[in-house]
Amino acid sequence: MNKERLVAFTDAIIAIVVTLLVLDLPRPDGPTLHAIIADWRNFIIYIATFFLIMVVWYNHHIIFTNAKKINRTTYWLNSIWLLLQSFIPFSASWLSEYPTSSVPGFFYVVVTFLWAVSFQLLDRNLEKLNPDLVMPNRYAFPLLYLSYLLEAILFIFIPILAVAVTPIMAGGIVVVSDFVEKRHARHN
C-alpha cells in the first residue's frame, strides 16, 4: 500500500462528507430574520457534526503521519470507517428533520459510536504495525465511549443539547492528549 495515495483518497472522501452536511440545511421559508432563526436546531446539529468530523480528521491525521507501515488490513479498516462516516450526513439529516424525537437521536449516537469503534480498530492495527506509535492518552477511547452514553441519555431529555456532547468531549480529549504528549516529550 502507498500510504500517501490512501491518505489523499481518504481526505477527499472526508472533505466531501463534511461539505455534503451543509446541503441538508433547510433553506429559510422567506426573506425574514424570523425564517432563518426558526431553523436554529438545524444549525446546532450542523455545527456540532462539522466539528466532530474535524476532531476525528485531526486524530486520523496524527496516527497516519506517525505510522510508517500500513498493510491491507489498514485499508479495509479504513474503508469500514469511511462507510460508517458516510452515514453521518444521512443520520444528521434525519435528526435535523425531527430534532425533538429520540429515535433519530439514538440512531445518530449509534452511527457515530460505531464510527469511533472502527477508528479504535484502525488505531490498534497501526499501533501493532508500528510499535513506536503509542497514543499519548490511554483513556481517550473509554472517555469517548462514556461521552456517547451521556449523549444517548441526553437525547431522551434534551435532544438539542445531546449532539454537542461528543464534539466537546472529543475536543477535550485532543487538548488533554496533546498536553500529555508535550510533557512526555519534555521528560524524554
Place this chain on the structure above:
Amino acid sequence: MNKERLVAFTDAIIAIVVTLLVLDLPRPDGPTLHAIIADWRNFIIYIATFFLIMVVWYNHHIIFTNAKKINRTTYWLNSIWLLLQSFIPFSASWLSEYPTSSVPGFFYVVVTFLWAVSFQLLDRNLEKLNPDLVMPNRYAFPLLYLSYLLEAILFIFIPILAVAVTPIMAGGIVVVSDFVEKRHARHN
C-alpha cells in the same frame, strides 16, 4: 503523461462517486425505528456498492503503483472506466427505487460488468507497457465475470441477495491474489 496527476484526478472522481451513493439513500418517513428499517433493501444495495467500489479502488491502486510507464491510451481507457463508473450511482439509485424488479438489477449487472471489462483493458495496457507487471492471479477476471453471471441469475429469483455477490467474489479474489503474490514473493 504525469502518472501522479492522473492518479490524483482519478481518485478525486472515485471519492465523489462513492460519496454520491449515500445521497440516494431515501430519508426515513418519520422519526421511528420502523421507518428506518423499512428501507433495509436500500442499505444493502448501498453497502454492497460501496464495497464493490472500494475493492476496485484497491486493484486500481495496485496496478498503478507498480506501473512505471503509462501512455495516452492509458488515459483514454482510464476515462472510459471512469465514465462507466459514473453510471454506478445512477444504476444503484434506480435499483434502490425498484429493489424487487429484475430490469434495474440486470442494468446494474451490465454497468458493473462493462466497468470490469474496461478495467481489464486498462490492466492489459499497463501490462504491455510494463512487462514486469504481471497480475498474480490469472483467474481473477474469469472468476469475476462468472460472479456477474451468477449475480444476473440471482436477480431473477432473489434480487436483494444478488447485489452482494460481486463485492464478495471480488473481495475473495483480492484475498486469494494477495496470498498467491506473497507465496510467489517468498519463492523468489
Place this chain on the structure above:
Amino acid sequence: MNKERLVAFTDAIIAIVVTLLVLDLPRPDGPTLHAIIADWRNFIIYIATFFLIMVVWYNHHIIFTNAKKINRTTYWLNSIWLLLQSFIPFSASWLSEYPTSSVPGFFYVVVTFLWAVSFQLLDRNLEKLNPDLVMPNRYAFPLLYLSYLLEAILFIFIPILAVAVTPIMAGGIVVVSDFVEKRHARHN
C-alpha cells in the same frame, strides 16, 4: 504561485464538475427497459459532455506539465476558465430537459465556446512565460472554433447529433497534435 497546489485545486474542481453531470441524468420512470431507453437523448448529452471535459483535462494537463513558470495572470485566467466550466453541468442539464429545442443548444455552444476561448488565453499566457512551450498544432484552436460553428448549425437541424461534434473534433485534434509532436521529436 505554487504550480502543484494550483493544479491539484483545479483538478479537484474538474473532478467534481464531471461527476455532477451524472446527477442530472433523470431517473427512469419505472423498472422497465422502455423507461430507461426513453432517456437515450440524455445519455448522449451526458457521454458527449463527459468526453469533452476529459479531452480538455488532457490538454490542460499537457500545458501545465510542460510549463515551468506560472504567474498571477495564469491564476486568474485559470479561474475564468473554471467559472465557464462550472456552467457546463448547468447548460447540459437545461439541454437535457429540452433536447429538441435550439435555444438550450445554442447556449451550450456559447458556454463551451467561451470556455475554449478562455483556454486559449490561458495557453497564450503560459507560452509567453515559457518560450519553449510551443503547442505542436497551430491549427488546433481554429479547428476547434470551426467545430463550434458546425455544432451551432447542427443544433438547428439535428440537435441530438450536435453535442457530439465538439468532443469528436477535439479528440481528433488531440490525436493529430500528438502525432505531429512525435514526428517533431523524432526530427530534432
Place this chain on the structure above:
Amino acid sequence: MNKERLVAFTDAIIAIVVTLLVLDLPRPDGPTLHAIIADWRNFIIYIATFFLIMVVWYNHHIIFTNAKKINRTTYWLNSIWLLLQSFIPFSASWLSEYPTSSVPGFFYVVVTFLWAVSFQLLDRNLEKLNPDLVMPNRYAFPLLYLSYLLEAILFIFIPILAVAVTPIMAGGIVVVSDFVEKRHARHN
C-alpha cells in the same frame, strides 16, 4: 501538523464549496432566451460569490506557501474558517431566492464578514509562528471590512449591486498588495 496534508484537505473542501454554488442556479423555466435571462440576478450572485472565493483562495495560498511552521491552533482556526465558508453556498442560495430583499443580503454580508475575520485570525496565527511572514499590505483587512460596510449599505438600496462590492474590493487589494510586495522586493 503536516502542512501539505492540511492544505490539500482544505483545497478539496474549497473546491467542493465553489462547485456546489452552481447547483443552486435555478434551471430556466422553458427552452427560451427569455427564460434564462429572467434569472440574471442569480447569475450575478453566482459569479460574484465564485470570484470572492477565488480571491480568498489566492490569499490562503500565499500565506500557507510562505509559512514554514503551523501548529494545532492553525488547524482549529482553519476549521472555523472552513465552517464559515460552508455557509456561503447556503447564504448565496437564500439570497438568490429573494434577490431584492435586504435580510438575506445582510445575512450574506455577515457570513462573508465573519469568514474574513476568521481569515485575519488565521493570518495572525501564521505571522506569529513565522516572524518573517509579513503581509505586504497592512491596510488590507481594514479596507476589506470597509467594503463589507459599503456592501451592507448597498443591500438596503440596490441589493443586486451589493454582492459585487466585496469581490471587486478584495480583488483590488490583491492587486495593490502584489504591487507593494514587488516594489518592496526591488528595494531590498
